[in-house]
Structures are given as structure tokens and as C-alpha cells.
Amino acid sequence: MSRRRLLATGIAGAIATAAGIGSTTVAASDGPAPRSKFANFVKTPWGAGEHLTDYGAITTYNNFYELGLGKEDPQRNAHLLKPRPWTLSVDGLCAKPARFDIDALIAAQPLQERIYRLRCVEAWSMVVPWIGFPLAALLDRVEPLGNAKFVAFQTLFDPKQLPGQRSPLLEWPYVEGLRLDEARHPLAILAVGLYGEVMPNQNGAPIRLIVPWKYGFKSIKSIVRLTLTETMPQTAWNRQAPREYGFYANVNPAVDHPRWSQKRERRIGEFFRRDTLPFNGYGEEVAGLYAGMDLTTWY
Ligand SMILES: Nc1nc2c(c(=O)[nH]1)N[C@H]1C(S)=C(S)[C@@H](COP(=O)(O)O)O[C@H]1N2
Numbered sequence: 001m002s003r004r005r006l007l008a009t010g011i012a013g014a015i016a017t018a019a020g021i022g023s024t025t026v027a028a029s030d031g032p033a034p035r036s037k038f039a040n041f042v043k044t045p046w047g048a049g050e051h052l053t054d055y056g057a058i059t060t061y062n063n064f065y066e067l068g069l070g071k072e073d074p075q076r077n078a079h080l081l082k083p084r085p086w087t088l089s090v091d092g093l094c095a096k097p098a099r100f101d102i103d104a105l106i107a108a109q110p111l112q113e114r115i116y117r118l119r120c121v122e123a124w125s126m127v128v129p130w131i132g133f134p135l136a137a138l139l140d141r142v143e144p145l146g147n148a149k150f151v152a153f154q155t156l157f158d159p160k161q162l163p164g165q166r167s168p169l170l171e172w173p174y175v176e177g178l179r180l181d182e183a184r185h186p187l188a189i190l191a192v193g194l195y196g197e198v199m200p201n202q203n204g205a206p207i208r209l210i211v212p213w214k215y216g217f218k219s220i221k222s223i224v225r226l227t228l229t230e231t232m233p234q235t236a237w238n239r240q241a242p243r244e245y246g247f248y249a250n251v252n253p254a255v256d257h258p259r260w261s262q263k264r265e266r267r268i269g270e271f272f273r274r275d276t277l278p279f280n281g282y283g284e285e286v287a288g289l290y291a292g293m294d295l296t297t298w299y
């Protein structure tokens, strides 16, 4: 145990130095995992007045099938994932493909707090104060070419760190995709933390996508690769059950999942169900992306 603590502290220290993260390291209440705070991030108006879901619920009620199927499994198996060192590759149809060391990338990127609603396709929801930066900022760095129309995302493939990948639940690695204009939308971020702290492993450390107007499964965790493509990329859940999970997966109370209603949702921590809102309440910002599209066909 003490050796594990020592190692954990060493890792936290290394992160703090490389990423400009403050030196505050507090012991987690539920185990030896280090919890490092980001020293610098700006607050944004998103989510003002929203009641935040507890840190405890956000980090113990998870979907991360690579770390287990039960909601509490990812947190229990979180220590298996090693989020440092970590390289994020960006390739495909861009002028400047690159490989970024995660801490160098984070250090080069002004961080923001974005309080967003997260609506899982399973009909539960949370409010999470993410720390991250616009996905568009990373795309700008690699200069997408004119024929790039989509961005494909890939989770780490390593069955030692992600033992769920030993079972054929999904075709691994988990993959996701966005149309390039969706990816460039200012609401789409790459998140590297939550509640002002470095991302817990179970929430997709060290870097994950957050697209708050789409069902949670679009927000792919522990990303190692982005690829700019001309054609629509495959996505993990669509490949698994295409009639149940579309490529777009915009939150839509008017289109039910074939096996359950999407009209209402259970906000974690609340007793009564809430109405689900089109685009998870972000319609004013994002509906224009889908002008002229039949969202029943393009679910
Ligand atoms: N690689 C990967 N990413 C993933 C998942 C997963 O199983 N594997 N689950 C998705 C689903 S269904 C949801 S609802 C969100 C959950 O994010 P959270 O655990 O941080 O709340 O992550 C998404 N990203």
C-alpha cells in the first residue's frame, strides 16, 4: 500500500510539473488515487444556475465498458489504466498531422470550465463541470484539408489496461465520429478534467470528447487517435446495433430507442424524472447544424 501511495504521488508530481498543474495533491477519500488540481482555467457562462451532480456520483456511476459493465466497475478497475505518459495522434486529411504528448498539449491550451448536462442514451443524466478546451483548437493546429468531412476518434487499445477489451462486447477499440462542422462547433470540447481536477481514469483519462447535445456514448473516453476523413467513420455502438444507435445520436425526446422511451430522464440525485429536451437543451446553439435533415431518419 505505501509503495502504491509513493508511486501515485510521484506520478501526480510529474503531471503537475509538465502540465503546469498546481501542486495541491489531496488524498482521495475512496482510495490511493491522486487528485491533482488544475491551477489555471477560466470559468465560462455555460451551465450557470445548474445544480452540479456530486463528485462522488460522477466518479462512481460510469459507463466505460473497457473497465467493466456494472456502473461501479470502472471506478473499481480504474487503477489498471495508466494515463501518463500518453500520446494523442492526429492524422488523415490534414496539412500538419502530429503526435502530441498529453501534458505538452494541455500546457499549450488555455483551459476552460464548461458545466454541461450529460444525457446517456439509457435515460439518466448528470451535470458535470468539465475542464477542457475546444476540439476546434486542436483541429486548427493540424489544418484540416478541404476534402476532410468527418473526424474519427479512437480509444486506447490495450487489454492489459482495459481488460474489458478481452471480451467481445463491442468490437475494440471503441471508436466514434463527428461530422467536421459538429467537431468544430464551439460546444464540442476535449475534456482533461472535472471539478477543477485532473480527469479520473474512470471518466476517460487523460483526454476524452464531450459533445453535450448528443447521447453520452458519442463522448468517447481515453482517446489516442483522431483521423480526418472524407467518408463517415464507423462508430462503436452503431456497428453493434445500427437500428438502436445512429451516427448522429442527437438527444431527441421525439425519437424513442426501439426498446425504451426517450421522452424523460432520471437526473442522478433527483427523485422525479425530468422531461428530456431536444438536443439536450442546446438546440439554440446547435439545431442549425441539422437544418433540412430528417432527424427521425438520421437518429
Ligand atoms: N471508450 C469508451 N468511451 C465511452 C464509453 C465506453 O464504454 N467506452 N461509454 C460512453 C457512454 S455510454 C457514456 S454515457 C459516457 C459516460 O461518461 P461518464 O462515465 O464520464 O459519465 O461515456 C461514453 N464514452
Ligand SMILES: [Mo]
Pocket (backbone or CB within 6 Å): 063, 119, 120, 121, 122, 215, 216, 217
Ligand atoms: Mo451512455
